Amino acid sequence: MNIFIGEGVIFDSLCPEEIEIGNHVHLTMNCIILTHNLDTSSPNMKWEKGHVTIGDNTFIGAGTIICNTVNIGKNVIVGAGSVVTKDIPDGEIWAGNPAHFIKNRK
Secondary structure, eight states, rough: OEEOOTTTOOSSSSSGGGEEESSEEETTTEEOOOOEETTTTSOOOOOEOOOOEEEEOOOOOOTTTOOOEEEEEEEOOOOOTTTSSSOOOOTEEEEETTTTEEOOOO
């Protein structure tokens, strides 16, 4: 499996079973992976559960926050301090808040 999990990485405690991590993934320090969010459209503001998938050979930069229900593809790089709010296709580099496409990996 060969996964690197850096110091201070936080996995959502509400639904940790909804996190799926591939082979040869690097989660560097202080990353946060969330698998739930607050449904603010509901009058009772209920929690919604989601699923996070991180594909093989992916690097997640320090301090990145991954929000619920996203699919991060294989061979992806996410820049440090990014906030991932939508799916990232295979072989791309993304960064920013919110994270956006930077370029394809060669």
